Amino acid sequence: MSEHQLAKWEHALAKPFGNIYNFNLALLMLFTVIEVGAVYMNLPRYETWAVLISVGMVKAFGIAAWFMHLRGDPVIITRTAIFPFFFVILMLWGIGLSNPAGIEDLPSWCTPPWVPAYGA
Amino acid sequence: MSAYATHEGKSGHEEPWMSAIAIGVGMILLGVIILATSQGMHSFIHTTEGLDHAIYIGGMVACALLVIFGTIGILVGLVNTASGGGYGDDDHGEDGYDEHAHHGSWSPIIMAFGIMLFLMGFIKWNHNGDFGILGLGLVITFAGIANWWREDFGNDGKSEPIAFGEPFGGIEVRKVGMWIFLMSEVMIFGSFFSSYLRLRTGWTTHWDVKCDAFGHGTPCPDGYVVVASELINESIWTLLPGAINTFALILSSFTLVTALSHAKKIDWQKPTGKLTGWWMPDQRRAVRNNLVATLFLGSLFLVLKLIEWDHMMNGAHPFTIDTLAGSVFYVTTGAHGFHVFVGLLVLLFFSFKAQRGGWSPDNAQSIEYFGLYWHFVDLAWVAIFPAFYLY
Incomplete structure (x- = not known):
């Protein structure tokens, strides 16, 4: 990826760091520190999840993009x-969240409409 | 003028393959020195945090990796010396191919056949201790890898096949192939995560109940499950290997992409900074040093991973693979570690090729395609680290 293929906002982000790779390295390092810090701050469960998932998405974007x-x-x-993430989401929903004990606290819209025999 | 222009003139045939053999021997010697030092330190250092044992295990793993790398280096040197290999030797004019074309190879098929035998033999070995088929599979696999390396050392990348059908028309075939491969990898790790999610949502863990699973405080209720993150977050010392590994992988992705950007530059110029100028004095060494740094960081990842595994399996509160929580943890992180190891073998090849000045703007795309794999391994860790280590 050459510099001319970057959008204006990417150029603006990359400028203080020399190039987009240096910026991405700094971004990934910073967000990893936030990730570890969030767990050590002992935030409530759902706040911790929110931080971990948000940070994970930013890091994944940085690496992939x-x-x-x-x-x-x-x-x-x-x-x-x-494309494969469509199937991964299906697996996470259909298998990952299909544990009877696991779906009790979930809203109905994300609960598979069957009751598996797991643990029966 | 590109540094390659000057390097190409004198490298290839003139640089003896003995350098690969010498580097290989050096690696093995370094491994032995590290092993001896770690065993010596193990005898003198005694800490409550188990640092002495970590040094002991780390030394053994580092030595094992260096011996593997060194042996491959020596084999590469011997094979290429015997066959007169070297880049620029990839001439196939006799059989009708373009002089610079890198035609199809039997090596992946030989390797795949070897892996099939290895897996069949693995079952047999596990069942009754019979090593025959497993050993044969290993030999054929390594023969395939060695031949692939030998062939590809000469690839100058001047005939990159381009897809002409839709929807990938105009894109390099190897890039498309790598992405299709990565799609299958996403499915593999996706299945691990869905299994973990299913199990984890059914367990009562340290997230649900504040208790002491190890018999020192409030007893835990029946059905309480100790997960890996509970053990890993016991202290800063137990979290440290995983945390360092996260930074090591990120940094290794950076060094790899830096190697690629330097290999691709036609009008390469020496960096003006003192440190960067020292690190990258010419284009060949800019590529080589960054590739070797990636190799080092990937090796560090495996060393720390096995130190951590050893502590979890043999520590005060053993966390073994014969439990559901242990199984899903070791299988997922083990599969990831295996991907890192495979990546290290490719990086080793890339580093040897870089040492001989084998990378140029014409064939740097090979680094890019391997980079996709390596960054994917980093990407998988982005999901594994919070899910298994922090949560």
């Missing part, structure tokens, strides 16, 4: 990369 060059590649590559 700039280190893996998705920002400079044709859109079809990004679509290819995203």
Whole structure:
């Protein structure tokens, strides 16, 4: 990915760091510190989840967009990369959240409409 | 002028393959020195945090990795000396191929066949201790890898195949292939996570109940499950290997992408900074040093990973694989660690090739495609670290 393939906002972010890779390294380091800190601060459970998931998404974006060059590649590559996540979400929903003990506290809209025999 | 322009003139045929053999021998010697030092330190240092044992295990793992790397280096040197290998030797004009074309190879098929035998033999070995098929599989696998390395050392990258069908028309075939491969990898790690989520949502853990599972305070209720993160978050010393590993992987992604950007530059110029100028004095060493740094950081990851595993399995509160919580933890982090190890073998090849000045703007895309794999391993860790280590 060459510098000219970056958008204006990316140039603005990269400028103080020399290039986008240096910026991404700083971003990933900072967010990892936040991640570890959030757990050590003993925040309530759902706040901790919110921090971990948000930080994870930012880090994943940084790696995929700039280190893996998705920002400079044709859109079809990004679509290819995203495609399996559809099945992963299905697995997380259909398998991961299908434990009877696990779905008790979840809202009905994210609960699979069957009762598996797990633990019966 | 590119530093490669000057380097190409004198490297390749003139640089003896003996350098690969010498580096290999050096690696093995370094491994032995590290092992001896760690065993010596283990005898003198005694700490309550188990630092002495960590040094002992770390020394053994580092030595094992260096011996593997060194042995491969020596083999590469011997094989290429015997076959007259080297980049620039990839001429196939006799059989109708373009002089610079890197044609198809049997090596991946040989390797896949070896892996199939290895896996079949693994079951047999596990069942009745018969090592025959497993050993044969290993030999064929390594023969495939060695031959692939030998062939690819000469690849100058001047004939990158481009896809012509939709929807990937105009994109490099190898890049598309790597992304399709990574899609299957996403499914593998996705299945680990869905299994973990299913199990975890059914367990009563330290997140639900404040108790002491190890018999020193308030007893835990029946059905309470000790998960890996409870043990890992016991103290800063137990969290440290995982935390350092997170930073090591991020840094290794950075060094790899830096190696790529330097390899791709046609009008390469020496960095003006004192430290960066020392680190990257010419284009060949800029690529090589960053690749070697990536190799070092990946190796550090494995060393710390096995120190951590040893502490969890053999510490005061053993966390073994024969429990559901242990199984899902070791299988997921083990699969990830295996991916790192495979990546290290490729990085080792890349580093040897860089040492001989084998990378240029024409073939740097190979670093990019491998980089996709390495960054994916980093990406998987972004999910594994909070899920298994922090939560």
